[in-house]
Amino acid sequence: MNLTNPDCVATIANVQSMWQPLKLGHRTYTDGLPLVMAIVNRTPDSFFDQGATYAEDKAWQRVRAVVEEGADIVDIGGVRAGYGPEVDAAEEIERVAGFVGRVRAAYPDLVISVDTWRAEVARAVLEQGADVINDAWGGHDPDLVAVAAEYDAAVICTHAGGLSPRTDPFRQEYDDVVAACIETTVGLAERAVAAGVDPHSVVIDPAHDFAKNTFHSLELTRRIGEMVDTGYPVLVSVSNKDFVGETLGLPAGERMHGTYAATAITAMAGARIHRVHQVRETRHLVDMAWSIAGRRPPLRAIRGLA
Template sequence: MVKVMGVVNLTPDSFSDGGRFLAPYAARAHARDLIAQGADILDLGAESTRPGAAPVSAGDEIARLVPLIGAIRAESAVAISVDTMKPEVARAAMAAGADIWNDVTALGFSDEAPAVAAELGCGVVLMHMQGEPRTMQADPRYDDVVAEVAAFLNVRAEVAMAAGVAREKIWLDPGIGFGKRLEHNLALLAHMDVLVALGFPVLLGVSRKRFIAALDPAALPADTRLPGSLAAALAGVQAGAAVVRVHDVAETVQALKVWEAINRAR
């Protein structure tokens, strides 16, 4: 069964919702809505990683994340993922009740990150990104994007396991839109089976991504990209993706129910 990860952005500059859920009451209400819509996991992020995004201090991330984690955990057993690259933020989040460290740098931001992940014993999402958020879309280049992303993720998984992270705790994310042009994103989606063959669950984040607007210029506001988001997510799931990270939970849950019913009828 494919899991749906719902996004809660606690940032003023998110590409998808522009700070709508920065206020604590708004974030709590949004988290409740996503749970009611069928989210298996909530992914909380307090530092934007959109192209051109500026860094946020660990203290600011923790101040945004910890109260919401506590509020969610007080009323729900839903799995909570925290989207951060900083070990100290991950440590505070797990202490507050989170379950998964979702790291866009694949535990590469800090030398101590793999050891901290092992110490915490949490789930870990290792994502591929060429460069860093402020500059990643300046001029991304690859000789073979599928082979290079697969090799990177395999190496980072080996690093994590060498530090003591259990293999079954590791998920891989190809990082659609992170240091990649349209053709790179499409190649990764078309050959998702190569990443699945590495033997780890694959998490796919295509929701509202800019490559959809590159294919359909009418989809310029991020919240108009639902049809493209569903098409890309289902293509990834067909190839074996285990988790889809989305903004539109109810619509994705419905699409997956139909997709799974058709597969059962085959």
């Protein structure tokens, strides 16, 4: 791109101006650029790292590393998404609330998200300085959005197909999985706004693999632009998931290249937030995709010009 050409600069500025401001707690993003959300699991049984960051010192090392690698957001979770030993609200709060406070004190500008479906956990972490509640189970607790509104927090509204938390899908059927995701997440977004959440603080997530088989998740990836077209910022969480593993026949620890391919497709389509395990690589990938799409200028462009 010839950045000495004013028309090129104006084109990128016009594209970026089409994106609505995104308010995530204390931070507001107006440049329309993609964000990378790093996964930090305070669980002993996470599917990908098998509890590698369950201990607080290990989780702290992970936070420091991902911030250095360019994460815009850290998403802290205290309960494994899938089946496993019961974790009640008190235990979940014990795992995440104090840790959120520690991260907030050390990184006052960092956006902190917490992956929980419980209103009481949301309140505990918001009191410690969290900015975002990542409701991965699609409004299971109807009081959660009111708590988020009370603290002026952002909410991620997720399609979970009506399943209860920590339930794996079994023969889920949809006439049109993308239409179902749009209907559910937009409905949840509207409910959040009605409860008092700032309209610029609502994000939607189709939730790859949640209440979906591999064919559903592949179709969502292919048609993610339809969710972007709703006007709500779209979060995608495809990192090392089972649909990637089943497509390529690979275990969790060998899915990064498939993950990058899926991430590139969703980034080109305009997905705004990418929730990932590999931060530095994803940062480069989504920035390159947005530049190819004409939404982000190169950081340096002198080849053939100087």
